[in-house]
Amino acid sequence: METATRKTMTTPPKSPSYADIFTPKLISCFREGYTLQTLRADAIAGLTVAIVALPLSMAIAIASGVPPERGLFTAIVGGLLISALGGSRFQIGGPTAAFIVVVFNVVQRHGYDGLALATLMAGLLLVIIGALRLGTYIKYIPYPVVTGFTSGIAVSILASQFKDIMGLDVSLPGDFLPKMMLLVQHAGETVPAAVLVTVLALGIIIGTKRFRPHWPGFLIAVVVASAVTYLLDLHVATIASRFGGVPRTLPSPAMPAFDLNLVKELLPDAITIALLAGIESLLSAVVADGMTGRRHRSNCELVAQGVANCASVFFGGISATGAIARTATNIRSGGRTPVAGILHAVFLLLFMAVAAPLLGYIPLAALAAILVMVAWNISEIRHIRHILGRATMGDRFVLVSTFLLTVFVDLTVAIEFGVVAAAILFVHRMAEAVEVETHEHLIDEDEADILNRPDATTPGDVVVYTISGPFFFGAAQRLSSILDRIGDTPKRYILDMSTVPFVDATGGSALSSFFDTAHGRNAEVVIVGARDHVIRDIRHLTHESALQPHFMASREEALKL
Template sequence: MTSKRSPMRLPPIATGLRSAWHSGYVLTDLRQDILAGLTIGTVAVPLSMALAIAAGVAPQHGLYTAIVAGAIIAMTGGSRVNVSGPTAAFVVILFPIVQQYGLGGLLIATMMAGAILILLGLTHMGRLIQFVPYPVVLGFTAGIAVVIAVLQVPDFLGLSVGQLSEHFVENVGHILAALPTLNPHELSIGVFSLAVMLLWPRLHLPVPAPLVGLIVGALAAHALDLAFGGDTQGPLVETIASRFSWEAAGSSGTGIPPIAPTLVAPWQLPGADGQPLTLDFELIRALMGPAIAIAMLGAIESLLCSVVSDGLTRTRHDPDAELIGQGLGNLIAPLFAGITATAAIARTATNIRCGARSPLAAVVHSAVVLLAVIALADLLGKVPMATLAALLFIVAWNMSEARHFVHSLRSAPGGDVAILLICFGLTVLFNMVLAVAVGVGLAAALFIRRMMQLTQTRQITDTPQGEALRQTLCEGSDSSAIALYDIDGPLFFGVAEKALTSLRLVDDRVRVVILDMSDVPSMDGTAIVALKSLIDDMHHQRVALILAGLPSHLIVKLRRAGIRTRAHKLSWCRSLPRAVAVARRWLGEH
């Protein structure tokens, strides 16, 4: 007799690519992917540079992230159309890491986060992370938007503030103190670039607004230099080339290096003091907290993006495969000097609107960014810092979801509003990690409170229907010796003690208590302990307990906990009439 072998299950990886292929991928789909990738690539170039600068590193590291991580995540993830790369959500996490541990520390923390994401995917934790409450997500994203916007004020106004710190309040103080150093040339370029990027979409032209903003900002800055002689004593408006310099492969220059990403050892890159890091247990231990924060935010952001893309394309993503893909991208990108990456909702939505059909669109997007680095590095170096600040103002505004924020304040229940404001305030004043931890904890407490209100223990005779039932069931017996109670709702640590404590206050004449537990779907360990305590108290009072309608899986759970039936003391019955019959028999025997 031959045994049938079950088909080998493929690991949860590259399911987005496999899904696109199995759905019938044809040449027309390839053309759509190429066109969508070209558009997203032009959008990703300015955003990648701006977000890298906002995180405190040179702009090329953001470009390397879009090139390496963008392609790897697309090919190995669980979504067909997600576009990954640097995102604004990570700025509030990455900026403090760069301040404390430098570029090398950031890349090591990113690799550690990648390993955590892979572990989450392999252990099928993708579904659980989606249950982060909406007020928590909205609160910390709005807080992140405020922090990003404030960090761009010095470049937008041309202020001389020096090195900003990782503390929001301290940065606000530095900015206010530096207001007298406002540079009108920087401000004019920033306002002009911002106006162009806001008004350009109204023309409904196929060229992305961020790309247009970069071009006109660079042209305007060059015109100012020509008009006021800025080139003789340095540029009047600070640009990428005037702020950043690079050294690679024996060459050096300013702006962005015109070379493709090359293999590097993150632990050999400089730390906060400019010296190479020492890779040891102490450094790993110090970076574990930031790595967990990066992994958690990356998982939340990527899965939220996947849900949004599913709604737009009517497809389904694989959350575990998406986590593995994100993990692989963040594990490999730092080896090419790329920073943290995750799925970007705005770029993904644009990718879908451009007609993307498969992950190949995101791969084309990475190729476009690579081409821009190699061929247009000199031109990218002429982009003014004020223009990038204006671009990030728009990103921060879109990220804040101000309309949803205000709507939630007006319409949401009071508990949700409190969680929203607390998460927002903690993100701005402290950090996102604390905000999410406190927010999830408060949301859990609010959920327990609401469940406590749903789970009730009441005597069946409290209603006219219950009194009629009691008289019918207890006819011919001493009705005062039997107490009928109904428990409605789950019994867990938040409500078990309250629900079962009320049963201790029984009439002295009662000899048998019957609990109708047909509406109890679940019990946790705390509820079982409380039930054992109730049984012991009733035994001490010489009161028997009968559990009616208890689901079979809960009976198994009680037996495993050592709670077993005992004649004249404890029993469970399938139905309430059967429980009353057992109670009558016990009373008759005594």
């Protein structure tokens, strides 16, 4: 019995299989047992989230440059599949504000067909990333980059809402400065009723959030604003007057048109959509884990996001991802399993089937008020203050540059620049952390006498380098520069590499040059304290050098050579 117990205790934990990694949480929840009480809790949470998602999905679609029903199609189809196939128990999927800028720009350039193709490509990319288990690497996108482009998106969303806030009937360009210039030119055409409806809706949203946080503030604001607009016969644009109403059913599935030249042109946009979907979905899953103590499956979640995006455009939707606010609402409302997210999609479909004619009365100014609040919520003001006030100058530069590029240039360019700049700064910091300390007079006269050997080392015969940190391309030139500053050539160079975790190809090249120079000066090289894998790397990377070093365990052994 003792032997069996000991064997059990020493057996390493079994790694999860490929099937375990990609088993949806829905199946895991059913295996654990699904009761009527759990169904009741999930149904209440799903209804609550659907009430929040109904006006929000339409508002995001309109801001993205497409009709409102496409937002509903996305929340229904994408939301259902994200919950059914995903790696989180609580994730709620659908259209989110993070996509507004990139979706709007794609629609402006290529129409909805171009957006459908770009979203389909992004979905396939997400499936591949998840299937190859590369989801972990998405988490390595630096925090200042995420904060920078998120706050930039918030500014762009806010700017795009002034058209409906002011009640203007103009077509806005995608670029920020031309958009603002056009709004200023048409400021004299502002419709006071639209401004009043916006203020009314904003007041209701802010008031409910402050005094009745559990009430559906978005829905209440939309209902009250619609009633006021209808009863007072205000001349304000509505969903019906602008888009002709909302259909009662989902459209028949259709494959996006394929064009190879368009695929090449849309590839950067597809990559951006895939990155945004991956980042936001995993952030949302992490937030859900923090609120519940559960753990999500990152790669399973990415595969689900990819499938959901592909299916969304088959049914006329737009880009979808995990929605942090709706996921948090699901948890606070008592949702326990992915069934809550599935029911949220079912309730949205029922709302559309029953209330489609009433949705046409919603004033666009009220939806603009919703997006103003969304822009404020994602603006990351608190995080921006923290980074600007306490972070390094490099992090500040990455944040500000990513923000400005998002607003004034393009989201894709902003993410690319931010990631590259952050990577360069990281390499610089790593290089600064690597220390090459020189000890030119390690042995004095007394120590040489104590050794009592005919070839005892004398002062100046030994130079010791203590290298601390990874010996990689960012720090490789330090050794060469220090070598160049040495006057008299010693008999022996000792490199203490006991704290070097790895050596890369550039570091190996620098060592090769060092060995060749030492050989030309008739000096020997001893490397002490290096780990086994570091020794293997050095031998492999410097095998063509004129001189091969000795490897010893300690400085003391090297000094007694």
